[in-house]
Amino acid sequence: MEGLGKMNSGQDTALVVLAFLQADCSSSEYETALLSLGKDLNLTRDINFNGPRKDVLDDGDLECDGHLPSSITAAIADLQPSVELQWPRNNGDAAALQQVAEELREIADQLEHNMVAQATQNLSRNISTSPTEHWKEHLTQEVERMIRRGVGLDHLPQERVIVALTLTLVKGVCVQTPRLLRNLFNTALQYLNPAR
Template identity: 70%
Template sequence: MDDLGNLSTEPNAALVILAFLQADCRTSEYGKELLSLGKDLNLTRDVSRRDALEDGDLETDGHVPSCITAALSDIQPSVELQWPRNRAEAADLQQIAEGLREIADQLEHRVVAEATRNLSRNISASPSEQWKDHLTWEVNRVMSRGVGLDHLPQERVIVALTLTLVKGVCEQTPRLLRNLFDAVLRYFNPATVR
């Protein structure tokens, strides 16, 4: 995927995929699966309130949100993605993930909903080794019908559509996340064997 140069390595691709899938997480079970996957792939790290205050930022209003942090700690995990230390590379990857989310927002809801239902139905009736093929077929079917985003780089549209379909399926059935995540990595980089 030439237009997405920084996704050429598996860790970068995994990081962008995880960033995309985490955005606007709507269900707690899906959120737990994302958190577990991120930890297993060493793509996230725990962030405590002390870490947030030690990063050099000063609280200018004199209010320390410790009671809020403590109250939310059992509801919402305190983790963040581990972006590369090279700020330029991290910024590029974050920009790619954000750009993909913007493209996904432009896709027609009706098309995505139908494609998500088709993908979910097809993968639930087949072994996980065939999920990459189902994903490829569904993305190609939607792209051949046209999504009305001809003004955007088609590689990015394909990636955004793929990740949108995966997110839709995983929000409905969170237990499918790991196998679909692996299928997406194989889809984007066929040389990757997991």
């Protein structure tokens, strides 16, 4: 889709989509899939530096200098890292992309009250019985079906409504089935940026 505000590249689109999908994340399996995807796409960074420490030697002895022994570090290693999206360095561009993601979430909230649950079930059913290369067609059909039925948001820019609807459907399916996140994320990017 053309003209989504300040989104100049596929990377900007991926960042906005990931920001949208991360909002109000309540499922730990879904959150883990999002963290993995963001890390693989280099769109997130661990702000607590929870990665493995290579400079620590564990000799099994208790340390008396106030530093935690690495065995304690290993014991808490399963805690979820805190990550943040890597927004562009230009504050104006970052603010514009964050604003787009926020506007899309607001539209999606309005959509969810209308008819998204049924559309999410339809999309989930359709993609579960077809190969990945047909997912874009199923996503397109479901978005178009909902737009034809009317979503009651005629006062908003229709392009934004379509993007918010698309991302709401993707999130709905992925929250239910997190293992589909990576492929459905890529399908959404193809749908939103047909030139990719």
